[in-house]
Amino acid sequence: GDSVTQMEGPVTLSEEAFLTINCTYTATGYPSLFWYVQYPGEGLQLLLKATKADDKGSNKGFEATYRKETTSFHLEKGSVQVSDSAVYFCALRLFSGGYNKLIFGAGTRLAVHP
Amino acid sequence: SAVISQKPSRDICQRGTSLTIQCQVDSQVTMMFWYRQQPGQSLTLIATANQGSEATYESGFVIDKFPISRPNLTFSTLTVSNMSPEDSSIYLCSVDGGLRETQYFGPGTRLLVL
Numbered sequence: 001g002d003s004v005t006q007m008e009g010p011v012t013l014s015e016e017a018f019l020t021i022n023c024t025y026t027a028t029g030y031p032s033l034f035w036y037v038q039y040p041g042e043g044l045q046l047l048l049k050a051t052k053a054d055d056k057g058s059n060k061g062f063e064a065t066y067r068k069e070t071t072s073f074h075l076e077k078g079s080v081q082v083s084d085s086a087v088y089f090c091a092l093r094l095f096s097g098g099y100n101k102l103i104f105g106a107g108t109r110l111a112v113h114p
Numbered sequence: 115s116a117v118i119s120q121k122p123s124r125d126i127c128q129r130g131t132s133l134t135i136q137c138q139v140d141s142q143v144t145m146m147f148w149y150r151q152q153p154g155q156s157l158t159l160i161a162t163a164n165q166g167s168e169a170t171y172e173s174g175f176v177i178d179k180f181p182i183s184r185p186n187l188t189f190s191t192l193t194v195s196n197m198s199p200e201d202s203s204i205y206l207c208s209v210d211g212g213l214r215e216t217q218y219f220g221p222g223t224r225l226l227v228l
Contacts, residue, residue, distance in 0.1 A: 034216050043206055043221040044157070046115075089156065093216060099145050100210055102217050104156045 002027045006090050006105035013080055013112050021075040021108045023064075023090035031092040033057075033066050033073040038087045038107075047075075047088070080112045116141055116209050118220035126226045127197055134193045135223045137207035142187035145210040147217060148180070152203045160205075163190050197227045 007022040025033065035047040035057070048057030053068035062077045073090060090105040117140040127133050137146065148160040160180055161169040169182040183191045194201050204224050208217040 032216070036219075043204075044208075044219040046216055046218065049216055091216075099162060100217070101159070102147075102157075102208075106156045 002031075002092065002094060002103055004090050004092055004103055004105035006088075006108050009087075009107070009109040011108060011110045013110070015082055015112055015114050016079045017112075019075070019077040019080045019084075019110070021088055021090075021110070023073045023075065023105060025071050025073065025090075025092050027071075027092055027094055029094060030068075031094045033064070034091045034093065034102075035062070035064055035073070035075050036089040036091060036104075038089065040086070044089065080110070082112045082114055085110055085112045115211065116143065116218045118207060118209060118218060120205075120207060120220040120223050122223060123221065124224035124226075126228065129198050129227055131197055132193055132195045133197065133225060134191050135205055135207075137190045137192070137220055139188045139209055143209040144187070146184065146190045147208045147210070148182065148190075148192045149206045149208065149219075150203045151206065151222070157206065160192070194225065197225075199227045201225065202227045 003026045005024050032051040034049045036044045037047045038044050048059040050057040050066035056065045064073050064075045087107045087109045089107045091102050119138045121136045146163045149157045151157050159172050160175045161171045163169045163182050163184040165184050165187050181193045204222045206222045208219045
């Protein structure tokens with residue numbers, strides 16, 4: 001079935017370090033891909049998206065490229081800040097049962113220390 | 115993007131009681147969704163709510179436990195019935211942003227059942 005797999009956390013980094021959070025997916029058809037972020041005590045916010053192969057989504061210094069050949073959508077940031085500490089969810093969207101359905105990965109907790 | 119509010123933001127309830135969570139959107143939307151996020155876990159879709167029709171429940175969720183109302187295009191409620199400590203979770207509502215968009219989430223309702 002359709003699914004999303006993320007690297008397990010927690011990921012602990014020092015400020016200004018490079019970040020990669022791996023995400024791979026299994027899906028029939030051509031899903032859209034998303035990264036959501038959940039800051040402590042808050043709901044989910046859309047971070048970035050890509051709707052077709054080779055698209056690069058970017059926002060707030062974060063980037064992810066839709067790689068159809070490797071079925072991946074890895075999240076990267078060149079220099080993380082303490083304020084980036086949060087849980088990051090990779091998700092795919094597909095049309096099923098008459099509506100657009102989101103399937104989430106397990107989430108990866110990121111802790112950035114000064 | 116839609117602006118979504120939820121009430122209450124958090125609550126502490128006794129087992130055996132019920133809680134109704136409200137979700138209000140600032141624009142008319144066709145599809146609304148209810149998710150559960152258990153502690154330290156990812157999001158699980160409970161049901162999809164269309165205005166004017168019965169909600170569609172995902173496997174493992176039933177109407178008697180999680181009745182949903184959708185009286186108009188900007189509002190929905192989710193009731194968690196006969197609660198037990200296992201129902202302690204964050205409950206989030208979301209709306210479909212349309213063909214080229216993703217789902218947008220409310221801030222969530224944090225429920226603790228004692």
